[in-house]
Amino acid sequence: MTTSEEIGVKKPNPLIFESALEKANVKASASMMIGDTFEADILGAEAVGMKTLYYNYRKEPIPKKYPIVDRLLEIKKYL
Numbered sequence: 001m002t003t004s005e006e007i008g009v010k011k012p013n014p015l016i017f018e019s020a021l022e023k024a025n026v027k028a029s030a031s032m033m034i035g036d037t038f039e040a041d042i043l044g045a046e047a048v049g050m051k052t053l054y055y056n057y058r059k060e061p062i063p064k065k066y067p068i069v070d071r072l073l074e075i076k077k078y079l
Contacts, residue, residue: 002016002019004016011044012039012040014044014047017033017044017045017047017048021048021050028048029050031050032051032052032053032079033045033051034075036055036058038054038060042054042062042066052067053068054069057070
């Protein structure tokens with residue numbers, strides 16, 4: 001687990017994602033960020049090379065190129 005308080009910056013700053021990847025000892029290309037805030041979670045993770053999945057329970061309009069789930073149970077289709 002990585003928090004913004006621990007790193008000293010907030011998402012979408014790449015340092016948060018890079019720290020989490022380092023802690024997990026994984027490459028960005030082999031990881032997925034599942035988030036509910038488009039700019040902070042999805043765009044931030046994409047900027048460091050992670051796959052993304054947007055939990056869009058608020059039904060916000062976002063570009064079609066991003067995978068989206070509306071219900072938590074749908075996430076397992078992407079894992």
